[in-house]
Amino acid sequence: MKHYCPYCNSVEKYRVEKRIIEEYKGIKVDVEEKVTFCEKCGNEIIVNNIEDDNLVRLYARYRELQGTVSSEDIVKLREKYNLSQRELTGILGWGKMTINRYENGSLPTKSHSDYLIDLIKDEKRLLEKAKMAYEKKQITEKTFDKLVKNEKKDTDLRGYLEKELVREPNIYNGYKQFDIDKVENLISYIASKVDNLYLTSLNKYLWFIDMVSFQRRAVGITGLTYMKEQFGPVIVGAKYEELSKLEDKYKREDSEKNDGGLISKIKSKGNFDLSDFTENEMEIVDEVIELLKDKSVKEISDLSHKELGWKKTERFKRISFEFAEEMVINERKNF
Numbered sequence: 001m002k003h004y005c006p007y008c009n010s011v012e013k014y015r016v017e018k019r020i021i022e023e024y025k026g027i028k029v030d031v032e033e034k035v036t037f038c039e040k041c042g043n044e045i046i047v048n049n050i051e052d053d054n055l056v057r058l059y060a061r062y063r064e065l066q067g068t069v070s071s072e073d074i075v076k077l078r079e080k081y082n083l084s085q086r087e088l089t090g091i092l093g094w095g096k097m098t099i100n101r102y103e104n105g106s107l108p109t110k111s112h113s114d115y116l117i118d119l120i121k122d123e124k125r126l127l128e129k130a131k132m133a134y135e136k137k138q139i140t141e142k143t144f145d146k147l148v149k150n151e152k153k154d155t156d157l158r159g160y161l162e163k164e165l166v167r168e169p170n171i172y173n174g175y176k177q178f179d180i181d182k183v184e185n186l187i188s189y190i191a192s193k194v195d196n197l198y199l200t201s202l203n204k205y206l207w208f209i210d211m212v213s214f215q216r217r218a219v220g221i222t223g224l225t226y227m228k229e230q231f232g233p234v235i236v237g238a239k240y241e242e243l244s245k246l247e248d249k250y251k252r253e254d255s256e257k258n259d260g261g262l263i264s265k266i267k268s269k270g271n272f273d274l275s276d277f278t279e280n281e282m283e284i285v286d287e288v289i290e291l292l293k294d295k296s297v298k299e300i301s302d303l304s305h306k307e308l309g310w311k312k313t314e315r316f317k318r319i320s321f322e323f324a325e326e327m328v329i330n331e332r333k334n335f
């Protein structure tokens with residue numbers, strides 16, 4: 001391989017040696033780097049793409065050790081609020097290209113990184129910051145509105161869902177009180193494991209998870225209540241509509257079918273937190289996902305129709321968890 005050597009002032013062959021960078025910015029990193037030497041004069045020369053690779057590895061290691069914000073984290077934050085790089089820069093009041101550079105792999109300064117990490121942990125601060133930026137005319141009204149609307153929509157939806165779905169534990173919610181955070185994290189998790197998670201199938205994933213849980217432990221997982229609909233069990237009062245519109249942990253994507261109807265998919269944002277789930281619960285969740293994930297919408301619907309809970313309940317009526325006793329989904333091997 002050849003490269004220009006500034007000492008020889010000509011293009012010369014070079015050789016590559018490996019070296020360890022022990023320390024970077026006062027932190028012990030121990031990262032391997034590739035160093036290039038001119039074969040003719042023996043001086044160390046810089047070969048751009050090799051040097052770039054070295055820096056990528058070094059920065060990645062440094063970030064890992066330092067807890068520095070990653071470019072993916074910044075992109076996720078922006079996408080959640082539908083902000084452009086410019087808009088986020090405006091809110092933060094930083095140099096024009098700062099976010100652009102960080103997303104392209106430049107290493108954020110310690111203070112910028114700490115700031116972003118705090119924002120991601122406590123996103124209410126983003127709205128406060130945007131308010132200030134708007135007053136200082138760093139961002140437009142349109143940008144500010146995006147954040148306000150997002151905040152309002154989410155708070156309204158949550159309040160509404162809790163009012164509608166929180167009930168004393170009874171046989172229709174698996175003797176479990178509805179927990180919106182848990183359900184959100186669960187949906188995000190399921191969506192991360194299932195390639196094409198349709199909203200109609202999501203209802204059945206949740207139902208099976210709760211029913212299997214009730215069968216084994218006499219208590220559900222989500223605290224949701226389900227009713228019988230034409231194609232299978234769904235969350236009572238069609239509250240899956242509102243649930244699917246929460247935007248912290250997943251995103252709903254609608255597309256039009258040939259007949260003009262809507263088909264909705266749920267895409268995980270990958271930021272689910274499973275710390276509220278016990279080992280037992282996760283075992284059940286994973287088992288149901290494993291059973292259903294390669295099945296079509298129709299196949300999943302058909303499976304739900306084999307269950308007594310669906311058969312014995314009248315249309316639009318709530319499905320009792322007492323039918324969990326007779327669940328067949330997890331008893332047959334080949335379906």
Ligand SMILES: [Zn+2]
Nearest residue numbers: 005008038041
């Ligand atoms: Zn040379």
